[in-house]
Amino acid sequence: MPSPELVAALYPWLLPLHITLVTLSVSLFAARGLGVLAGQAWPMRDWARGLAPVIDSLLLLAGGTLWWLLQLNPTQQHWLLAKLVLLIVYIVLGTLALKRAPTRGARAACYVAALAVVGFMVGIALAHHPLGWFAP
Structure with a gap:
């Protein structure tokens, strides 16, 4: 410690x-x-x-x-666990957006979704709550 x-x-x-x-x-x-x-x-x-x-x-x-x-500890601070799960989602979407999605439209959708995930992660980080911007 x-x-x-x-x-x-x-x-x-x-x-x-x-x-x-x-x-x-x-x-x-x-x-x-x-x-x-x-x-x-x-x-x-x-x-x-x-x-x-x-x-x-x-x-x-x-x-x-x-x-x-x-x-x-992500098992105790649930907001941190939510951020980590969303980080994985962001990485997958980012990879699809930059090179893996088969069409330009799919890449565009993954790009927008990845940025939306980042925005939600920012809300979680600021609120220290898994619901982020939507926290009560």
Whole structure:
């Protein structure tokens, strides 16, 4: 268990870092998704495809550190479990949107759905409630 001093020292910069990395990750996905839907080549170039795992790895490290620092447990904090389940849904939809869906229409639907899932995850994170924006 981390000491209160360690929590006080790390949390003020770790949470904004986590939020910044989420913003970068989703922004890159949104831009790449629009590029794919527009038929552009750049979203699938090595630099664009390689940047996402770097950002997402840093995001995973920051999120995991926050879990440890705050001693969060998804089986006890149901809002966190909801976010994790939706993260998997977002990853699947994002993969379909960028390359796996068979048609442009299916890619567009998956793209919109992935962004909607992210929006719901933001609501969950802000409300600390599994219903997110719809919490009582």
